[in-house]
Amino acid sequence: MKDILLCGCQGKMGHVVRACVAEREDCRIVAGVDVNADAQADFPVYQNAMDCGEKVDVIIDYSHPNSLDGLLEYSFAKNVPIVLATTGYHPDQIQKIEEAAKKIPIFFSFNMSLGINLLAELAKKAAAFLGDQFDIEIVEKHHNRKVDAPSGTALMLADAINEAMDNKEVYVYDRHSVRKKREKNEIGISSIRGGTIVGEHEVIFAGHDEIITLGHTAMSREIFAVGSINAAIFMSNQQKPGLYRMSDLL
Numbered sequence: 131m132k133d134i135l136l137c138g139c140q141g142k143m144g145h146v147v148r149a150c151v152a153e154r155e156d157c158r159i160v161a162g163v164d165v166n167a168d169a170q171a172d173f174p175v176y177q178n179a180m181d182c183g184e185k186v187d188v189i190i191d192y193s194h195p196n197s198l199d200g201l202l203e204y205s206f207a208k209n210v211p212i213v214l215a216t217t218g219y220h221p222d223q224i225q226k227i228e229e230a231a232k233k234i235p236i237f238f239s240f241n242m243s244l245g246i247n248l249l250a251e252l253a254k255k256a257a258a259f260l261g262d263q264f265d266i267e268i269v270e271k272h273h274n275r276k277v278d279a280p281s282g283t284a285l286m287l288a289d290a291i292n293e294a295m296d297n298k299e300v301y302v303y304d305r306h307s308v309r310k311k312r313e314k315n316e317i318g319i320s321s322i323r324g325g326t327i328v329g330e331h332e333v334i335f336a337g338h339d340e341i342i343t344l345g346h347t348a349m350s351r352e353i354f355a356v357g358s359i360n361a362a363i364f365m366s367n368q369q370k371p372g373l374y375r376m377s378d379l380l
């Protein structure tokens with residue numbers, strides 16, 4: 131039985147992770163961290179991870195970039211692996227995560243679903259085949275409660291494509307402010323926010339008179355929750371520091 135500390139336990143993903151863990155026999159949530167420490171939970175909830183005195187085998191984080199320092203401090207102090215699922219980090223914070231992974235095991239993925247990770251592989255292949263001749267655009271759609279844009283997943287897909295193209299692409303997020311034609315080496319990234327859309331990502335390869343679209347639609351938040359719980363069980367058995375990815379789970 132693995133003991134989980136869940137950061138962001140009072141949020142949308144926090145509630146779905148709680149429901150999924152309740153169905154399993156290999157893990158349980160022993161404590162939570164959330165800025166809303168007063169809201170109801172059947173485990174103790176702290177505002178700061180360092181206040182948690184329960185025995186913890188692994189942390190799952192679906193919260194906000196602001197929680198990063200407190201989680202790393204706790205993880206260093208107690209030598210507990212972390213599954214980081216939060217998005218919207220500043221590039222300096224991503225560097226901090228990479229540095230921290232030299233001391234502790236960190237699982238880091240902007241998307242915990244199996245399907246998106248396959249999409250990234252397919253997009254890489256398509257980019258290697260078509261990328262120099264086709265224009266590449268990524269469109270992501272999410273619910274109206276999402277605070278960060280573009281989605282972490284859109285950036286992850288862009289990075290995968292860019293890697294397949296020798297990292298020579300430039301990301302363009304906003305076309306309204308500059309009146310000029312698209313350059314060949316651009317990956318355009320566009321965000322749509324509305325209603326209760328769980329998460330949709332499309333990678334469009336637009337060529338002369340032909341278009342190839344690769345896409346993924348998340349039908350529920352459960353796919354992310356299950357992915358992160360499986361990652362947490364895996365990470366609870368990792369002693370070696372390092373940055374672990376979805377590919378380590380497959």
Ligand SMILES: NC(=O)C1=CN([C@@H]2O[C@H](COP(=O)(O)OP(=O)(O)OC[C@H]3O[C@@H](n4cnc5c(N)ncnc54)[C@H](OP(=O)(O)O)[C@@H]3O)[C@@H](O)[C@H]2O)C=CC1
Nearest residue numbers: 138140141142143164165193194196197215217240241242
């Ligand atoms: N990797 C993946 O597969 C997925 C990643 N995500 C990411 O997970 C994150 C959470 O998503 P979601 O559950 O929808 O968001 P919510 O806003 O619903 O939940 C986040 C929770 O964390 C709380 N919180 C905010 N700041 C802190 C902090 N500094 N320390 C502790 N808790 C804090 C929020 O409180 P308050 O509401 O008061 O701000 C809220 O209760 C987002 O970054 C999202 O993009 C989401 C789905 C899948």
Ligand SMILES: O=C(O)C1=N[C@H](C(=O)O)C[C@H](O)C1
Nearest residue numbers: 217240241276281282283329
């Ligand atoms: O905020 C969300 O909801 C999601 N965020 C992640 C992202 O930013 O990529 C993953 C998923 O699409 C849902």
